[in-house]
Amino acid sequence: MYQILEKQALNPTVTKMVIEAPLVAKKAQPGQFIIFRASEDGERVPLTIADYDREKGTVTIIFQIVGGATMELNALEEGDSLVDFVGPLGTPSKLEGLKKVAVVGGGVGCAIAYPVAKRLHELGAQVHSVVGFRNKDLVILEPEFEAVSALVAKMSDDGSWGEKGLVTNALEKLIQEGNQYDEVIAIGPLVMMKFVCQLTKKYGVKTTVSMNPIMIDGTGMCGGCRLTVGGEMKFACVDGPDFDGHQVDFDEAMHRGGMYREFEAHAREEACHLLKKEVE
Amino acid sequence: MANMNPKKCPMPVQDPVVRSGNFNEVALGYTYEMAVEEAKRCLHCPKKPCVSGCPVGIDIPAFIQKVAQEDMEGAYAVLSAASTLPAVCGRVCPQENQCEGKCVRGVKGESVAIGRLERFVADWHRQHSEEKPVKPPFNGHRVAVVGSGPSGLTAAGDLAKMGYKVTVYEALHTPGGVLVYGIPEFRLPKDIVRQEIDGLRELGVDVETDIVIGKTLTIDELFEMGNEAVFIGSGAGLPRFMGIPGESLNGVYSANEFLTRINLMKAYRPDSKTPVQHAKRVAVVGGGNVAMDAARCAKRLGAEEVYIVYRRGMEELPARAEEIEHAVEEGIIFKTLSNPIEVLGDEKGMVKGIVCQEMELGEPDASGRRRPVPKEGCTFTLDVDCMIMSIGTSPNPLIRSTTPGLETNRHGCIVTNGDDGLTTREGVYAGGDAVTGAATVILAMGAGKNAAAAIDRYIKGKEQG
Numbered sequence A: 001m002y003q004i005l006e007k008q009a010l011n012p013t014v015t016k017m018v019i020e021a022p023l024v025a026k027k028a029q030p031g032q033f034i035i036f037r038a039s040e041d042g043e044r045v046p047l048t049i050a051d052y053d054r055e056k057g058t059v060t061i062i063f064q065i066v067g068g069a070t071m072e073l074n075a076l077e078e079g080d081s082l083v084d085f086v087g088p089l090g091t092p093s094k095l096e097g098l099k100k101v102a103v104v105g106g107g108v109g110c111a112i113a114y115p116v117a118k119r120l121h122e123l124g125a126q127v128h129s130v131v132g133f134r135n136k137d138l139v140i141l142e143p144e145f146e147a148v149s150a151l152v153a154k155m156s157d158d159g160s161w162g163e164k165g166l167v168t169n170a171l172e173k174l175i176q177e178g179n180q181y182d183e184v185i186a187i188g189p190l191v192m193m194k195f196v197c198q199l200t201k202k203y204g205v206k207t208t209v210s211m212n213p214i215m216i217d218g219t220g221m222c223g224g225c226r227l228t229v230g231g232e233m234k235f236a237c238v239d240g241p242d243f244d245g246h247q248v249d250f251d252e253a254m255h256r257g258g259m260y261r262e263f264e265a266h267a268r269e270e271a272c273h274l275l276k277k278e279v280e
Numbered sequence B: 001m002a003n004m005n006p007k008k009c010p011m012p013v014q015d016p017v018v019r020s021g022n023f024n025e026v027a028l029g030y031t032y033e034m035a036v037e038e039a040k041r042c043l044h045c046p047k048k049p050c051v052s053g054c055p056v057g058i059d060i061p062a063f064i065q066k067v068a069q070e071d072m073e074g075a076y077a078v079l080s081a082a083s084t085l086p087a088v089c090g091r092v093c094p095q096e097n098q099c100e101g102k103c104v105r106g107v108k109g110e111s112v113a114i115g116r117l118e119r120f121v122a123d124w125h126r127q128h129s130e131e132k133p134v135k136p137p138f139n140g141h142r143v144a145v146v147g148s149g150p151s152g153l154t155a156a157g158d159l160a161k162m163g164y165k166v167t168v169y170e171a172l173h174t175p176g177g178v179l180v181y182g183i184p185e186f187r188l189p190k191d192i193v194r195q196e197i198d199g200l201r202e203l204g205v206d207v208e209t210d211i212v213i214g215k216t217l218t219i220d221e222l223f224e225m226g227n228e229a230v231f232i233g234s235g236a237g238l239p240r241f242m243g244i245p246g247e248s249l250n251g252v253y254s255a256n257e258f259l260t261r262i263n264l265m266k267a268y269r270p271d272s273k274t275p276v277q278h279a280k281r282v283a284v285v286g287g288g289n290v291a292m293d294a295a296r297c298a299k300r301l302g303a304e305e306v307y308i309v310y311r312r313g314m315e316e317l318p319a320r321a322e323e324i325e326h327a328v329e330e331g332i333i334f335k336t337l338s339n340p341i342e343v344l345g346d347e348k349g350m351v352k353g354i355v356c357q358e359m360e361l362g363e364p365d366a367s368g369r370r371r372p373v374p375k376e377g378c379t380f381t382l383d384v385d386c387m388i389m390s391i392g393t394s395p396n397p398l399i400r401s402t403t404p405g406l407e408t409n410r411h412g413c414i415v416t417n418g419d420d421g422l423t424t425r426e427g428v429y430a431g432g433d434a435v436t437g438a439a440t441v442i443l444a445m446g447a448g449k450n451a452a453a454a455i456d457r458y459i460k461g462k463e464q465g
Helices: A022-027 A068-074 A107-122 A142-148 A167-176 A190-203 A250-257 A261-279 B032-039 B060-068 B072-082 B086-092 B114-128 B150-161 B190-202 B219-224 B255-264 B289-300 B321-329 B441-464
Strands: A002-011 A014-020 A033-037 A045-053 A058-064 A084-089 A100-106 A126-133 A151-156 A183-187 A207-210 A226-229 A232-235 A242-244 B142-146 B165-169 B206-208 B229-232 B252-254 B281-285 B305-309 B333-335 B338-345 B351-364 B370-382 B386-389 B428-430
Touching (some): A014 A068, A014 A107, A022 A045, A022 A058, A022 A084, A033 A058, A045 A068, A045 A084, A045 A107, A058 A107, A100 A107, A100 A190, A107 A183, A126 A142, A126 A167, A142 A151, A151 A167, A190 A250, A226 A242, A226 A250, B032 B060, B060 B072, B060 B114, B086 B114, B114 B190, B142 B219, B150 B165, B150 B190, B229 B441, B255 B289, B255 B386, B281 B289, B289 B305, B289 B321, B305 B338, B338 B370, B351 B386
Parallel strands (some): A100 A126, A100 A183, A126 A151, A183 A207, B142 B165, B142 B229, B165 B206, B252 B386, B281 B305, B281 B386
Antiparallel strands (some): A002 A014, A014 A058, A033 A045, A045 A058, A226 A232, B338 B351, B351 B370
C-alpha cells in the first residue's frame, strides 16, 4: 500500500499528491512515469512523475480530474493509501549537454514540464518557459516556473492571465526575436504538441515531446500504447514517453486516444453519481 | 480388478450454446464416482512410461492408485510432492503430448485421463482439506525469483520446501503471470490460481507485486539485498505485430492486450472500470492456444462472427486439439490458408475490414511444416470491426538491458547452459519462456523445477567449498 502524505488542490481540476513509495523514489528520473490503481477494482492509469525525494522516499504526482479513475484517486485523502503504485517506468528524458532550451507546457502538462525545466536549470542550461492555460483560474506552478527560468512567457486562451493567445504564438515570437534553442521540449495536449512541432519544423529546431497514449501494463507487454514514430511502430511505455516530435504521427495518436471515449464518458458519469451518493 | 473400458470416463462440460455467453469454466470436472472409476483403468505398468512424459515427474501410478482406493488426501500428498500447481496443470497441460501420450492404455484405446484425475484430486483437496502446508525450517539462505508465472512459482515452491527464504517479484498487481492475464477464466478460474499461490505463501514464500525488475530494482540489487541466487522467470510477454498497413487503427489489439483487459482487469464484467471493445465481427490472426483463447473471449463478449485467420491449414494449427474442438463447438469460423496483408479503416480511424491473401502449402520448411506461399492474385476482404494479433511474443528487453553480463541470443532469449538453467552470470538462473521463447505452462514449470534443484546444488556447494 502506498500512503498519501500530502494532498493539495492546485486549481479546481488539478490535484497534487505526495505518495510514500521509497523504491520508486530511489530510481525516479525526469520524464519517467508510474502506473497507479486507486482501489482493488480500479483501472491501471499512467501518470508522469512530477517530483521525487529520494531521502524521504516520496514521489509527487499531479493529475487533472478528467474521468472515473482520476475522480476515484481525487476522492482519497491524506492518510489514505493507493493499492498499486508501480515504477519508475519508461526511458528518462535526455537533458544533459543542453545549453539553451524552450520548455513549452500546456495546462496540466505544465506539471510535467516544470520538473524538466527545473532539472535543466540545475544542469546549468538557460531555460525559457512558455506556459499556457485556458484562463487564470487554471494556472498552476507559476512561482515554480519563475524560479527556474530565465524568462517565462505566459499565455491564456481568454487573455485573463499573461497574454491572450496560444503557446505557439509566444514560442514563434521568441524564435523570431533571435533566440536560438538547442531544443524545444513540449508537454501538453496532443493538439498543442502537434502545432508546436509544425512551428519548430519550419524553423528547424529539434523538438522533443512527451506522449501520453492509453496504457495498461506500462512494461511493454501489450502494445496498447503503440505509436508511429518515423514510420516505425514504437511502444511509448518502454521506448518513450519522450520522442522526436518531428517524427511522431500525431493524427494517428489522436485517433487512438479517443478509442474508449464513449466508455469513459459513461465511467465518469458513474463516478459522479457515486460521489453524489456519498455526499448525500 | 482393473476397469477395462477402452474409453476414458467422459468429463461433463457446459453446453456450447450456453457457455459461449458466459465466462464460467467450460469443463466441469469429474464427480467422486467418476474419478474412482477412471482411476481403476490404470494398469500400474512396472515401467511407468507416463512418468517419463511428465516434465515435473509426478509419480502418476501412485497417486492414481490412491484415488482408486478412495484415499484422496493420500493422492494429493503424492501430487504435491512433485508439483506446485496441480489444479492448474490438470487443467491446462497438453496431456496428449505429455503423460497421457505415453500411457499404455492409449495403444489400443484411450489413455487413462491423468490430467482429469490430477485436477479432481487438487480440487477435492482444496474443497475438503483444512490442513495448512507446513512451513519448513529456514536453512539460512535467501533466493530471489523474478516473475510469478508458472516457472517462477514452481521454482519458488520447490526452494521453499527445501528451507530457502524465497521472495518472488512481480511487475503486475496480481501474481500468476500468464495464468492470470493470459488464460481465460473459462479455462482456468482465477480463484484456483489465487488459492494455489496462497498455498505457496503458507510455505513461507513472499510475493512482492508492483516491482518491475530492470526498473524498480535490478538483478544486481537483488544480490546486494542478501540473495545468494536469482531465478529469472520473466516470460515472453512482448507482442509481435505483422508490420502491415493499418495496424495502428482503433480496434487492432495484440492478443496480450485484449486478454489482459479481459482476464486481469475483468473487462468482461459490466461493472469493470477497464474498457474493452465489444465488437460485432472479429478476426483473430494466428492459430495457437492464445488465438483460440482470444477468439472464444471475443465470442463471449457478444461478437456475432469470430474468425480465426491462419496462414496454414486446419491440420497445421498449433493449438491443442481440445481447444480447437471447443472453439468449433462455440461457433468460431476458421479461415485457414489466409494471411492478412492490410487493415482497412473508416474516417474515424476504426477498423472496418482486413484484406487477406489466399495461401497454399508448399515444401516443408526447416521446422518440418509445409511452408505457406501466396496464391498469385487471390485476395479477399473480411468485413470486421476488430482484429486481434496472436502471432507470437518474444522476451521483454527490460531485464537483459539492465543486467550486465547476462547473455541473450538474437531473439532476445536468455542463454542458459541447458537443463539446469544457469545463465552467463554466476548465481543467476533462468527458465520458461524467457529462455525458450513462447512455449507451454508445463515446460516452464519443468524448467523452474530443474533450476530450483540446480540453485540448491550451487548454494550447498558454495557452503562446503
